[in-house]
Amino acid sequence: xxxxxxxxxxxxxxxxxxxxxxxxxxxxxxxxxxxxxxxxxxxxxxxxxxxxxxxxxxxxxxxxxxxxxxxxxxxxxxxxxxxxxxxxxxxxxxxxxxxxxxxxxxxxxxxxxxxxxxxxxxxxxxxxxxxxxxxxxxxxxxxxxxxxxxxxxxxxxxxxxxxxxxxxxxxxxxxxxxxxxxxxxxxxxxxxxxxxxxxxxxxxxxxxxxxxxxxxxxxxxxxxxxxxxxxxxxxxxxxxxxxxxxxxxxxxxxxxxxxxxxxxxxxxxxxxxxxxxxxxxxxxxxxxxxxxxxxxxxxxxxxxxxxxxxxxxxxxxxxxxxxxxxxxxxxxxxxxxxxxxxxxxxxxxxxxxxxxxxxxxxxxxxxxxxxxxxxxxxxxxxxxxxxxxxxxxxxxxxxxxxxxxxxxxxxxxxxxxxxxxxxxxxxxxxxxxxxxxxxxxxxxxxxxxxxxxxxxxxxxxxxxxxxxxxxxxxxxxxxxxxxxxx
Numbered sequence: 001x002x003x004x005x006x007x008x009x010x011x012x013x014x015x016x017x018x019x020x021x022x023x024x025x026x027x028x029x030x031x032x033x034x035x036x037x038x039x040x041x042x043x044x045x046x047x048x049x050x051x052x053x054x055x056x057x058x059x060x061x062x063x064x065x066x067x068x069x070x071x072x073x074x075x076x077x078x079x080x081x082x083x084x085x086x087x088x089x090x091x092x093x094x095x096x097x098x099x100x101x102x103x104x105x106x107x108x109x110x111x112x113x114x115x116x117x118x119x120x121x122x123x124x125x126x127x128x129x130x131x132x133x134x135x136x137x138x139x140x141x142x143x144x145x146x147x148x149x150x151x152x153x154x155x156x157x158x159x160x161x162x163x164x165x166x167x168x169x170x171x172x173x174x175x176x177x178x179x180x181x182x183x184x185x186x187x188x189x190x191x192x193x194x195x196x197x198x199x200x201x202x203x204x205x206x207x208x209x210x211x212x213x214x215x216x217x218x219x220x221x222x223x224x225x226x227x228x229x230x231x232x233x234x235x236x237x238x239x240x241x242x243x244x245x246x247x248x249x250x251x252x253x254x255x256x257x258x259x260x261x262x263x264x265x266x267x268x269x270x271x272x273x274x275x276x277x278x279x280x281x282x283x284x285x286x287x288x289x290x291x292x293x294x295x296x297x298x299x300x301x302x303x304x305x306x307x308x309x310x311x312x313x314x315x316x317x318x319x320x321x322x323x324x325x326x327x328x329x330x331x332x333x334x335x336x337x338x339x340x341x342x343x344x345x346x347x348x349x350x351x352x353x354x355x356x357x358x359x360x361x362x363x364x365x366x367x368x369x370x371x372x373x374x375x376x377x378x379x380x381x382x383x384x385x386x387x388x389x390x391x392x393x394x395x396x397x398x399x400x401x402x403x404x405x406x407x408x409x410x411x412x413x414x415x416x417x418x419x420x421x422x423x424x425x426x427x428x429x430x431x432x433x434x435x436x437x438x439x440x441x442x443x444x445x446x447x448x449x450x451x452x453x454x455x456x457x458x459x460x461x462x463x464x465x466x467x468x469x470x471x472x473x474x475x476x477x478x479x480x481x482x483x484x485x486x
Contacts, residue, residue: 037066119164178290259310283460371434
C-alpha cells in the first residue's frame, strides 16, 4: 500500500483528485467547514437520520454533486481521541475495500487538530480492514483494489502527520509479518520456517541473524529447551537476531519470544477441543520478528537483540515425562510436574543466554498461560516486572500504540508455589494464580538485568468466526523500543 500526506484544507476536499473521500466526523464537527457540496451532504444526512455522530455509524454516497471524487464515505468517531479515530477509519474502509476505488483520501472533519498519533494509526486501520489470509486458502476473496491511501492535513499539521505516518507504516508492516507467520498451520510454520523467515528478514533489512541447531544448544547446555523438543521430528532452532543502530558500547534491549510452533501439551495432553489454535503458540516469536521488521525499516539509533527458542511440544516415546528433572542453561534444575507448562522451559534458557549481551533491559513475550486469559480477557496483555521504571515504559507504550497491557503482581509469596523436593524448582504451581507463578518461574533467571514478561495468551489471536492472529504486541514493543532512543 502506498501511503501519502496531502496538504488540503477541509473546504478544498471537494476538488481532491481521488476515487473516494473518507471523512471522519463527530461531535463538534461543523458541516459548513467542509464547503457547500460536502457540508450540505453531511447536514442533509444528519437531518434525515441516515447518519449520527455515534461510534460505528457510516454512510456511503455515490456521485455527490459538486464533488470530484466519485465516492464519499462519512464515518462517525465517538470521540476525537486516536482510538476512536482508528475505529471510524476501519468502519469507513469497510465500505470501500470491496469496490472499485484505487485511491482514497482520508480527512478528519473533527474540530481538534490532526496529531501525530492519528496519522500513526492510519496504516494500522488500513491493514486491519484489508487483511485476508490466503497462503493455504486459494478460495479466499480477491485482494482489494485499493492501492493508495492519502491523509489530508493542514500545512501546520503536515510535519507531525508525516512523522506519524512513517512510524505507522513500519508498525503495520511488522504486524502483517507477525500475523502471517502465526496464521500459518503447524505443518507449514515449523521451527525451520521461523529460522528461514528470520534469515529473509536479515537479508532484506540488514539484520544480523544466527541460527543454532540441536548440537549447538547441547554444547551450550540448554537442557530445558532441548527437553521440550526431544519428542518432535522437527529439529529445534534457537534464533538470534541483532540490529545495530548505535555504538557497540550502547547496551541493547533484548526481546525474547516463545516459539512453540505447535503445542499438544506433550504427555500432559491437551483436550482435543480448540487444540488447533495451538499453532498460535509461537505468537511471541512472531511478535519479535514483526518488531524487528518495523525497527529495521525505521532505523532508530539503538541496539536491539531478538532471541527465539523454537520447537514443537509433542508426545511420543522420547517425550519429556511428568516427574523428570532437567538442568537449565543457568545450572538450576527443574522438576517437570506438567509437560504442558513448556513455554517457561524454553524461555528460561533464552533468558540465561540473554546475559551475554549485557542488556539494558530484557522483555520476554509469550502465549504462556490460560490463567492470564481468565484474569484479563482478550483486550490487555498481562505484564509482569519487578522494575517499576521498565513497567511504566511498557504501560505507556501500550497506551500510545493502542496495544495495552496491565501490570500484574510479583509478590515473593507466590514463589513458594514452585518448591520441589527433587529439584531447585518445579515448573508449575497450583492452578490458582497460574499466570503469576509462571512469571515467578521466569523471574528466577533474570537477576542480572531489568526484566519484564508479557503474557499474550489473550491478545495474540482471536477465536470463533474471526479466528486468526492479531499481530500483537508488535505495536507495543515497537513503541517501547523507539522510546528507548536517546
